[in-house]
Amino acid sequence: MAPRTTIAEISRYDGQTVTLSGWLYNKTHKGKLIFMMLRDGTGFIQAVIFKDNFTETFFEELQRLPQESSIKVTGQVRADKRARGGYELQASEVDVVQMAQEYPISPKEHGIDFLMDQRHLWLRSSKPHAILKVRHQVIAACREYFNNLGFLLLDAPIFTPAACEGTTTLFETDYFDDKAYLTQSGQLYMEAGAMAFGKVYCLGPTFRAEKSKTRRHLTEFWMIEPEVAYCDLDQDMDLAEGMILHILEQVLQKNRDELELLERDISKLEIIKRPFPRITYDEAVQILAKSGNEFVYGNDFGAPDETVISEKYTSPIMVTRYPASVKAFYMKNDPDDPQKALCVDMLAPEGYGEIIGGGQREDDYDTLLQKIKSHGLPIEPFEWYLDLRRYGSVPHAGFGLGIERTVAWICGIKHVREAIPFPRTMSRIYP
RNA sequence: UCCGGUGUAGCUCAAUCGGCAGAGCGGGUGGCUGUUAACCACUAGGUUGUAGGUUCGAGUCCUACCACCGGAGCCA
The missing domain is CATH 2.40.50.140 (Nucleic acid-binding proteins)
Known part of the structure; x- marks a missing residue:
């Protein structure tokens, strides 16, 4: 034979x-x-x-x-x-x-809704193939990066007892005689892990019940979230920058055929080098002002604002020190300017928007307790989290990278729904 | 949730001022030894998203609803 x-x-x-x-x-x-x-x-x-x-x-x-x-x-x-x-x-x-029955997907053009109804078959076509191979490489590169730096993979739970940032965007499920919520982020659990192992990360699906209908949103999406003990904001940014560079290096080395099939302008990825520009919220607001945008100081940036800011640069940029009022309760305030948070958002170039959100966490017990209260959150579900500040609290930081947004950016595709095998959106849970 | 748009053949789309519902692809039949999303000939394929309304006459105009697309807010 x-x-x-x-x-x-x-x-x-x-x-x-x-x-x-x-x-x-x-x-x-x-x-x-x-x-x-x-x-x-x-x-x-x-x-x-x-x-x-x-x-x-x-x-x-x-x-x-x-x-x-x-x-x-x-x-x-x-x-x-x-x-x-x-x-x-x-x-x-x-x-x-x-011998197959008549196949619904011809090599000609089709609309996105039709193709998504046929997603289980569409996976066989060359474009989904290329994108999902890049996704595989992005995830492999992330894991390789953290593993090489001595991080421990620590899986976070999917069922959680309470919200990190309010309950309106959580999927609620019955949990025997109680309620449970699908996780929005593994971060709080990674903080516990960092205090136990020093450097940890998790990789898994997260869920947001936001009624979002944009090219950047899914109700189920994947994040990789590292968390590091004895780490400040600058070191956190070094880590994020290194990870993105490693992803790009790996994909450019191993997925050239796929990027070519997707007609990606590879030169836009190849010019990305260390260091990524690091600007503050205040500096970003000035960029908006110079562009003639109407922007109210103190607000968070909207998607069009992010595009204007990132268009000034050819590489991803890191925007730090947003007003504490628009950020989550666990963010540490800047000691030099207590109105600001020690946070960082990484914005991808070419208008792809935020791919990373992170920062240094509040490590002082009393301050954290006050923040939970002032955000109107209940104390009881966070008792375990407060324990992390009662027993050997240290400065620590981390971030979350959205896998689908990163894949969409690297592939140069318009919508994150094509960057995941079976997308879940507000209006789609089939196939 | 809000704003805008689109629903016509399996798919992608036409249909002029309200006046005979069409094309390409895909399917079927036949032809061809170099095709790359072939080509040529023939052929089948329709409750025009749903329910009302206006009209001699509605795919086309009006009302409501449904679905989807694009954008906003929120976020990764």
Whole structure:
């Protein structure tokens, strides 16, 4: 029997006879020839079927074979300028594993709603393939980065007893005779982890019941959240910057084919170098003022504001020291300016907006207690969190990176819904 | 939740002033030895989102509802 191989490694088999197992991606025929574009998950290759090598009836059956039928093709690999990818398979044997029904996704244009209804099938197409391979690399690079720095992976719970930042954006579930909420962030648990292990991170899905309908929002999205004990805001920013650079380096090295298929302008990623500009909220407000934007000092930036600010730069930028009033209760105030928080948002270039939010955490017990109260939050669910300040509190900091926004930026795609295999939005929970 | 837009064949879209519902792709049949989202010929395919209303006549105008798209707020 001919050795079985994959399309990705086909160039090693030039001249040899192999069997490829996959699916019929597309086909065209011309008289005594059928050109079958075969995919096997690792790549695409054209198989050429010549009528004289098969029986009349089987050749006619192959001519009618529907898209996405599963097939095994045996044949000789040969380099051919006329074939996309440089190699094609001269088929000597075709085994139809299953003849598919009429496939709904043709190689022509489709609308996004139709494609999302067919997401379980759309995953087979080349564009979702490319994006999800980049996603894989982004996640792999993040984990590699933290693992190499001696971080411990510490998984955070999905069911949580209370909100980090109010309850309006939480998904509520029945939890036996009680209520539980789907997590919005693993951060508070990572703070406990940092006090136990020094440097930890978590990676997992988080949930927001926001009725958001924009290209940057999902109700279920993935975050990677590191947290470090004995760490201040500047060190936190160094960590975030290093992580982004490592992600870019890995994707640019390993996913060039995917970025090319997505028609990404790679030069915009290649010019990104250390150090990323670090500006304060006040400086960002000045940029807005110079651009003639109407902006009320003290507010948080909206999406159009972020775009105006980030368009001034070609690399991601880090904006620090927002007014404490617009930030979460656990943020530490700047000792030099108590109205400001020691926080940082990283804004991706090209208008992709915020991909990282983080900062130094409030480590003083009394101050934290006051903040919980002044944010109108109940004390009791946070008793365990306050314990972290009762027993050996230290300065610490961390951040959260949104995986889908990062993937969307790197891929140059418009909407985060394509950066996750099965997106969950306000109006979609199927398939 | 608010603002704007779109709903017509399996898919992507046309249909002029309110006057015979169409095309391309996909499907089917036939042809062709080099196709890359092929080409040529023939062919099947419709409750025009739903419910009302105006009119001799509604895909087109009006009202309500539904779905989706884009944007805002909130955020990663």
